Amino acid sequence: MAVLATRLTGHAGIEVPLICGAMYPCSNPELVAAASEAGGIGILQPLSLTYVHGYDFREGLRYMRRLTDRPIGMNALIEKGSKRYHERMVEWLDIALEEGVRFFVTSLGKPGWVVDRVAPHGGVVYHDVTERKWALKGLESGVHGLIGVNRRAGGHAGPRSVEELFDEVGDLGVPVVCAGGVGSPAEFVRALEIGYAGVQLGTRFIATHECTASDAYKQAIVDAREEDVVLSERLTGVPVSVLNTPRIQRMGLRAGPVARRLLRNNRTKHWMRLFYAVKSFRQLKQSLRREDRELWQAGKSVAGISELEAAGDIVRRYAATLELPRGP
Numbered sequence: 001m002a003v004l005a006t007r008l009t010g011h012a013g014i015e016v017p018l019i020c021g022a023m024y025p026c027s028n029p030e031l032v033a034a035a036s037e038a039g040g041i042g043i044l045q046p047l048s049l050t051y052v053h054g055y056d057f058r059e060g061l062r063y064m065r066r067l068t069d070r071p072i073g074m075n076a077l078i079e080k081g082s083k084r085y086h087e088r089m090v091e092w093l094d095i096a097l098e099e100g101v102r103f104f105v106t107s108l109g110k111p112g113w114v115v116d117r118v119a120p121h122g123g124v125v126y127h128d129v130t131e132r133k134w135a136l137k138g139l140e141s142g143v144h145g146l147i148g149v150n151r152r153a154g155g156h157a158g159p160r161s162v163e164e165l166f167d168e169v170g171d172l173g174v175p176v177v178c179a180g181g182v183g184s185p186a187e188f189v190r191a192l193e194i195g196y197a198g199v200q201l202g203t204r205f206i207a208t209h210e211c212t213a214s215d216a217y218k219q220a221i222v223d224a225r226e227e228d229v230v231l232s233e234r235l236t237g238v239p240v241s242v243l244n245t246p247r248i249q250r251m252g253l254r255a256g257p258v259a260r261r262l263l264r265n266n267r268t269k270h271w272m273r274l275f276y277a278v279k280s281f282r283q284l285k286q287s288l289r290r291e292d293r294e295l296w297q298a299g300k301s302v303a304g305i306s307e308l309e310a311a312g313d314i315v316r317r318y319a320a321t322l323e324l325p326r327g328p
Contacts, residue, residue: 004322007175008198011124011144012103013071015039016319017198018188019147019177020205020311022075022105023155023297025052029060031210031311033067038312039319043073043105046092053212057092061099074101078109090117097121105147112141126177130158135169145175147200153180154203154241154299157231166194183304185321192322201314203299208311217296220245224302243302245294 006017020035022045029049032042042064049060064072074096076089090113093104097118106114107128115125119142126145127138135146148165149158160168162181170176175197182188182199191199206213207221220243231239232248242248309317 004192006192006197008145008177011126011175012041012073014041016315016322017177017192018315018318019043019073019105019198019200021147021179021200021202022048022073023202023206024048026202026206026211026213028053028210028212029055029064030067030212031205031208032072033064034208034210034311035205035315036064036070036072037068038315039070040315041071041073041103043075043103044096045075046089047077058095058099061096061101065099071103072101073103073105075105075107076111076114078106078111078114093117097123106138106143107147110141111138111143115142126175128179129169130156131160131165132168135172139172139174143174145177145197146172147177147179148196150178150180152300154229154297154301157239157241157299162191163194166196170195180299181301183301185318187301187304188318189321201301203297203301204305204314205311206298207305207308208314209308210311216294218308220296221298221302221305222307224298224305226300226303229298229300229302240297241299243294243296243298245296247294 004017008017009015016039018040020032020040020042022043024045025048027045027048032044035042046057049055050057076093093114102121102123104114104118104123104125105128106125111125111127118125124144126147127143128147128149129135129138130149138146146169148169150160150162150165151157152162157180158165162178166176177198177200178191178196179200182191182201183204188199203221205211207218224243228244229241230244230248232242233239
């Protein structure tokens with residue numbers, strides 16, 4: 001029985017309305033499985049599983065299944081670009097379905113092909129959105145729910161506050177998950193009170209024992225204040241929330257004028273994003289364990305993170321908050 005039944009817990013088959021979000025490069029199998037085993041749901045990130053952590057996709061998924069028999073989700077990045085990458089994503093999706101995955105999170109494109117592919121299996125698709133126009137495009141494709149990525153999120157943060165984003169997309173008839181700025185149980189409860197069907201945590205799960213990020217990266221999250229998180233265009237061509245380390249300061253935060261022009265052009269923007277993606281995949285992979293690289297993604301939820309914890313303890317601590325009486 002769910003600690004708090006919401007439309008998210010029903011869709012995902014989980015007990016706690018809490019997602020351990022897919023993170024490149026931080027989503028190692030042990031972290032994903034630990035969040036699921038505790039009653040939330042961990043979302044595997046295919047490139048993290050294969051390119052960063054070195055698993056054959058099917059074998060990596062089966063390894064997670066040996067760690068937990070509870071639901072696990074998959075992230076499908078559907079940005080236009082390489083035909084080979086799309087074919088690989090289709091292959092990974094089919095394998096995930098064969099191995100029993102039924103909850104999917106899509107981002108960076110139109111998710112219609114994912115919805116169509118998982119529908120015969122009873123799969124559920126939630127789509128990352130930062131504003132209403134992207135939510136409407138997702139709904140046109142048939143998604144079952146939305147991940148509302150607000151301006152406090154790590155990675156590619158959106159422009160809206162937690163409250164503004166729910167006001168903008170909360171009336172569309174599907175459940176909305178709050179992604180960004182949830183670093184404490186109190187913020188978790190607040191998101192549910194606003195009307196969100198659950199929360200997605202990323203940064204909080206990097207600072208865990210199961211995450212294989214470097215000790216320096218984890219400690220930087222614990223030590224960081226909200227103002228230590230800045231937006232940099234130098235990793236992917238669009239603003240990404242990162243810790244303001246000495247390396248970031250040396251790199252600068254703005255893409256160059258030529259890159260910005262190519263990123264705005266409809267004919268060249270997808271190729272530029274692909275170029276930046278390949279470059280950032282390599283840089284972030286190196287930075288995961290090398291303490292001297294200092295390219296560390298993080299959201300403003302760092303303000304609520306004060307220590308390293310076990311991933312399962314985080315889920316259980318948040319769940320316990322829901323079980324406590326909170327007044328009339």
